[in-house]
Amino acid sequence: MGSEDRGCCDKCAKCFIMVINIVIILIGGAILAAGLYWQLSDTGFYKEIFNHDIFNIPIVSIAVGALLLLVGLCGFFGACCEVLFLLKVYMGFLILIMLVEIILAVGCVAMKSEVEAYATNTTYEFIGYYGDETKDEEDLIEKTIDAIQENFECCGVTGPDDWPNYNPTRYNVGNKRTVPASCCKNPETTGCNDDPISTNDNIYKSGCKISMMNFVENNLLYVGIIAGVIVILQISILVMTSKLRTTLEDESYENF
Numbered sequence: 237m238g239s240e241d242r243g244c245c246d247k248c249a250k251c252f253i254m255v256i257n258i259v260i261i262l263i264g265g266a267i268l269a270a271g272l273y274w275q276l277s278d279t280g281f282y283k284e285i286f287n288h289d290i291f292n293i294p295i296v297s298i299a300v301g302a303l304l305l306l307v308g309l310c311g312f313f314g315a316c317c318e319v320l321f322l323l324k325v326y327m328g329f330l331i332l333i334m335l336v337e338i339i340l341a342v343g344c345v346a347m348k349s350e351v352e353a354y355a356t357n358t359t360y361e362f363i364g365y366y367g368d369e370t371k372d373e374e375d376l377i378e379k380t381i382d383a384i385q386e387n388f389e390c391c392g393v394t395g396p397d398d399w400p401n402y403n404p405t406r407y408n409v410g411n412k413r414t415v416p417a418s419c420c421k422n423p424e425t426t427g428c429n430d431d432p433i434s435t436n437d438n439i440y441k442s443g444c445k446i447s448m449m450n451f452v453e454n455n456l457l458y459v460g461i462i463a464g465v466i467v468i469l470q471i472s473i474l475v476m477t478s479k480l481r482t483t484l485e486d487e488s489y490e491n492f
Contacts (some may be wrong), residue, residue: 363403388448392444399415
């Protein structure tokens with residue numbers, strides 16, 4: 237049986253695998269390029285923010301991007317050129333990735349307190365960098381924190397006092413404890429953050445940590461749906477690849 241005699245399912249499986257892996261190649265290439273840019277950048281911003289001893293984001297991005305690129309190329313050329321070896325390698329990668337996802341999920345649950353503490357301490361560090369052009373050369377930290385505080389209607393990690401405590405140069409001048417304008421209920425109002433925290437009713441009093449945790453808890457259903465879709469997609473890719481591999485093996489036996 238030749239490729240022209242295959243049924244609709246076999247042809248669809250081949251096209252499905254090729255299309256999915258084109259997307260994987262593009263995503264992997266983008267992550268790899270970003271990781272290389274961060275790692276090779278000479279700016280103090282990237283070196284300070286992304287290069288951590290515990291979780292070195294540029295190195296992780298390079299590794300993840302390279303892996304996705306390799307997986308995508310194996311899947312695409314394995315299906316396009318109908319190379320059994322590449323399809324088998326591709327299936328092995330898929331199974332390995334699913335196992336890693338399970339391990340990471342279990343690890344995040346088991347190390348919830350450690351992950352939470354790391355995220356909290358890193359955010360305190362970012363608060364200290366806020367407005368510092370030597371640490372935040374591209375204003376990414378400032379824009380990110382402002383967006384979080386405005387959208388989640390919160391201020392600081394645990395509350396407004398985090399700002400003068402962790403960025404005293406800007407927000408504890410002359411013992412006057414203040415916050416950025418993004419902590420204001422109406423940020424567009426000029427001078428809404430000028431008054432001291434203790435007497436300022438124009439700012440949010442709750443911390444962003446609680447607000448974000450509440451947001452996640454209120455949207456667990458959607459998180460579960462997204463996770464379910466990803467799992468179903470991965471299983472579908474694995475099944476399609478297995479179907480194409482079986483078809484190619486049968487054809488090779490017949491030809492032999």
